[in-house]
Amino acid sequence: MSRRGKAVKASLAAAALGAAMLLAPTAAHAEIHDAQLTSAFDRLSHDRVAVFTLKAKSSDGIVDVQGTVRNPADAAPYAALSFTLVDGTNKDGTWQATLQTDIEHHPGANIAQATLRSADGSTLTPAAAFVDCYLTSVTDVEYAPKTIDIEHPDVTYQGRVMVQKYRDEPLEPAEGATVKAGNGSARTGADGGFAFTATDPSMSVVVARQGALCGNSASAPLTVVKQATVTTAQVVSVRPTAEGADITVHGTVMRRGSAGLVPVSGLSLTVDYQQDTAGAAAAPAASGDWWPTTRADGTFDASFSVTRSGRLAIETPGTFYLTGGSVDLGTVDLSRSARISGLTYAPRQLAYRGSLEVTGNLVGDWGAIAGAPVSLEFSTDGKTWTRAASSTTTASGGFVFFAADDRTKKDGYWRVRYAGDALYKPLVTAPTFIDVRYGTSIAGFNASPEPVKKGKSLTVKGQLFRFMDKKLAGPNAPVSIYFQAKGSSKWSQVAVVKTASSGWFSKTFKASKDGTWMASYNGSANYLASNKPTDYVDVK
Structure with missing residues (x-):
């Protein structure tokens, strides 16, 4: 007590x-x-x-x-x-x-x-x-001063201890009784009187039960002028570990004395750490010095372990002579770093209304991050972003997105976002530009006649189509004609022809040797390259 x-x-x-x-x-x-x-x-x-x-x-x-x-x-x-x-x-x-x-x-x-x-x-x-025991009473109590502070704590008490043995008899002095107030004490004299000074006083004068005397007390209320405390502190070290982090705080507690700031020694403080439990069950602090004590110069150090980010404060308790207070050290961010490895966009030149496949792996400081929500975002200007798809990482941290909607009808920027959680910081990958072009295809390709006599004419023809919102003929487009002689592995470009308004193209050659003919539209800024159909011709 x-x-x-x-x-x-x-x-x-x-x-x-x-x-x-x-x-x-x-x-x-x-x-x-x-x-x-x-x-x-x-x-x-x-x-x-x-x-x-x-x-x-x-x-x-x-x-x-x-x-x-x-x-x-x-x-x-x-x-x-x-x-x-x-x-x-x-x-x-x-x-x-x-x-x-x-x-x-x-x-x-x-x-x-x-x-x-x-x-x-x-x-x-x-x-x-x-x-x-005999009934006692503490009477005629006087004490001075009645107003004290930490710099002037001494209080002098005096009074008498009286005892009543029988109901019909008067009070008589209690000689030799021990009287206490705070850390001061005295024994009563023959007249029951006492006088002493306490350097650490209390609000009452007490005679504990002793020998044949019952215990009793008398009130001695004091007015205590409390001095304000000034607590300063800072985080001087955060050492990450596999389980969380070890944090070290250094600080000082001073009081506003009559002549300026004075160190407060021997004061037990409290470390208040409110851990961030967003998205996870509360994780209690692991270990450490949560009740540091100030030294003779008022300084203190606290070292403790935590498992999650949280808000840190040092609480200074109020005492008999000092006011309490606290210092808010703000949020200690212990979130680990995450990254996305092996990020791939395919194809990089995307066919109009085609399917874009995005793959990668989400990993953190301590390995794969499994079961984490990730999202694929799209922007036409690299500034305003919309979510295109969502996924959840596998046990190995892998993810895959397939985008095939109106967003794949236009050029744009793509990126992957991880919102983070209580353990890992959020991240967004750098934007990747995907060029969307209209697809093309050559149909009806044929080299004829076949077989053909050596030196006679041979015609190569076909029709180029482009694919926008519907299939259309590809007019005025350059189509390259290639020939590969029988027994050779080399293709040789032998002509470039323009398609007609209908998309048809044709070119006549003089047959000279057996071989394979091929046509190819090699693409442009707006169109993807076509397929490359072939036709073998036997020359006799």
Whole structure:
């Protein structure tokens, strides 16, 4: 119990007025029940006789009641009690015993214990307490000064301790009694007087129960002028570990003294760390010094381990002489770094209304990040972005997106976003430009006649189409004609022809050797290259 601002409890004095207590039985049987022993003791009477009343029930009947008195409870008995049935029967009755107290030899707390035995041999041992002491009072209390602070804490107390032994007799001085207030104390003189100085005072003057004297106290309220504390602190180290991070904080606590700031030593502070549990169950702090104590120069260090990011503050408690406070150190970000490896967009030149496939792996400082939501975003200008697709990473951190909608009808920028979580920071990949072009195809390709006689004419023809919102002829487009002689692996470009408005093209050659003919539209800024159909011609 704190000595400041709290009333001194006089529990023994209350017990002396006859409050009873029931101790656990040495042998519990259902044959004896509802047993209760109480005491009545008038501390101011001349006879100073304690009366003990026992109430109990037994279906077989109580055949014997004995009693003893101890002082204190763990001492050997110093007196025997003789109980007599005064009301009821031995199956439901009241027994009483008396004791002539001896305050000279057995002052203070006394324990009376009754032992009940029933006809079947079961026993029960209820108990009751009484306190034998003379009533004391603390009078004529004076103290000065009545207003103190941490720089002027000394208080001088004086007064008298008086004792009343009997109701019809006046108070008399209590000589030799110990009186305390805070860390100061004195023994009373022959007149019961005391005087002493406490360098660490309290709000009351106390006489504890001692010898034949009961305990008592007197109020001595003080006005305490508290000085403000100034706490400064900073995070000086954050060392990441596989489990979280070790954090070190250094700071200082000063008080605003009359001559300026003064260090506060021996003050126990509290580290308040509210961990960020967004998206995860609360993760308690692992270990560390959460209650650092200031040194002689007011400085302190706190080192502790945490598993998640959180908000950090140092709490300075208020004391008898000082105000409390706190310093907010803000959020400590322990999020780990994530990255996307092997990011691939295919194809990089995308056919109009084609399918764009995006693949990659989400990994963090400690390996693959599994089960994480990732999204694919699209922008026509690299500034305004919309979500095109969503996915969740696999056990190995992999993901794949397929985009095939209106976004693949136009050029644009693509990127992958990971929103992050309580353990990992968010990330967005650099924009990647995807060029969308209209697809093309050559149909009806044919080299004829075949076979053909050497030196005769051979015509190569076909039709070029382009694919926009529908299939259209490809007019005025250059188509390259290639020839590969039989037995050769080399293609040779032999002509470039323009397509007609219908997309058809043709070119006549003089047949000279066996071989394969091929046509190809090689694409442009707006169109993808076509397929490359071939036709073999036998020259005789």
